[in-house]
Amino acid sequence: MNFCEAKSELKQLLSRVDPSEMPKLLDWMKNSDDLDDLLLDNRTVILQNIADDLRTRLPLDAMLPSEAAAHHKMQQCSRPTLHVDSFLYDDDQVDSLCESGAMSRSYCLACGSQRTAALDFVSHSFSISELRFLFQNVLPDLSGRTLVDVGSRLGAVLYGGFVYSSASRLFGLEISKEFVALQNEMLQKFRLTDRVQVVHADVCTQEVLLQNADVLVMNNVFEYFMEPSEQIRAWRFIIHSFRKSGSLLVTVPSLQESLSALQEVLQPGWVEELPVDYGVYLGRDADPDSLRQIHLYRVM
Numbered sequence: 001m002n003f004c005e006a007k008s009e010l011k012q013l014l015s016r017v018d019p020s021e022m023p024k025l026l027d028w029m030k031n032s033d034d035l036d037d038l039l040l041d042n043r044t045v046i047l048q049n050i051a052d053d054l055r056t057r058l059p060l061d062a063m064l065p066s067e068a069a070a071h072h073k074m075q076q077c078s079r080p081t082l083h084v085d086s087f088l089y090d091d092d093q094v095d096s097l098c099e100s101g102a103m104s105r106s107y108c109l110a111c112g113s114q115r116t117a118a119l120d121f122v123s124h125s126f127s128i129s130e131l132r133f134l135f136q137n138v139l140p141d142l143s144g145r146t147l148v149d150v151g152s153r154l155g156a157v158l159y160g161g162f163v164y165s166s167a168s169r170l171f172g173l174e175i176s177k178e179f180v181a182l183q184n185e186m187l188q189k190f191r192l193t194d195r196v197q198v199v200h201a202d203v204c205t206q207e208v209l210l211q212n213a214d215v216l217v218m219n220n221v222f223e224y225f226m227e228p229s230e231q232i233r234a235w236r237f238i239i240h241s242f243r244k245s246g247s248l249l250v251t252v253p254s255l256q257e258s259l260s261a262l263q264e265v266l267q268p269g270w271v272e273e274l275p276v277d278y279g280v281y282l283g284r285d286a287d288p289d290s291l292r293q294i295h296l297y298r299v300m
Contacts, residue, residue: 043163047128050159050186051088062088064178070224081120086127087156090285124153124220129286131160137280138296142167145214150203151221155183162192172198173206203234210241219252232262239267249297271297
């Protein structure tokens with residue numbers, strides 16, 4: 001049953017409801033968790049199982065000792081900032097960790113007082129609901145197309161692309177050999193290797209891969225891991241290499257935000273931004289503000 005057919009049947013069903021009961025029914029539909037179970041399918045379960053496995057292999061902040069530069073960058077933020085990987089931990093899991101004392105959402109403004117403020121959280125991965133949104137609502141049908149995820153890290157985009165899309169090839173570009181090994185282990189364990197490959201390389205060495213890509217995904221990929229001069233070098237390489245007309249670029253945050261922070265001007269005529277419908281219901285665990293950080297562009 002497609003959307004139009006389902007809408008028609010639902011309207012017929014609601015027309016038979018006692019008018020006095022209608023407000024309660026609509027409130028239940030809007031606010032109850034009961035309907036969220038309908039969004040859970042085998043594909044989502046696969047991603048949850050991968051996340052469960054990864055959590056056992058990583059520290060709580062999902063960052064490696066080798067990521068000293070990223071740790072230092074977060075310490076330099078104007079407000080205290082923690083890395084909480086959205087693929088590994090949803091809001092309910094973060095709440096449980098806070099209740100157990102393993103994590104906190106706030107910090108003390110004056111030691112020994114009750115004056116506290118909310119911590120800033122940053123994630124370098126899409127959550128499962130964001131992955132579903134990306135592949136089912138943002139991107140078109142990817143049959144026969146090649147997707148490249150720059151800075152694939154834990155591999156969330158690759159796993160999501162495998163279960164939620166028909167992309168013929170999914171490539172992860174990752175400079176950390178530890179994360180490359182971890183991704184390959186997950187791909188083997190969950191039998192995702194027939195369409196997915198992880199490349200251990202700096203993006204600036206992969207001109208041919210970028211030239212042949214139909215979709216390029218970049219989620220918080222440079223800011224915390226490179227000095228500004230290195231970020232500018234990487235962006236210029238990508239703008240030079242990713243030129244196939246009609247190819248799609250997905251970024252978090254927007255290109256304008258990423259480049260303006262570097263005082264780098266976006267090359268005129270490279271891409272055009274496409275509209276994204278952020279009003280899709282993905283369950284109560286989806287964060288509307290996070291979805292609005294996902295931007296879609298088309299190469300001119």
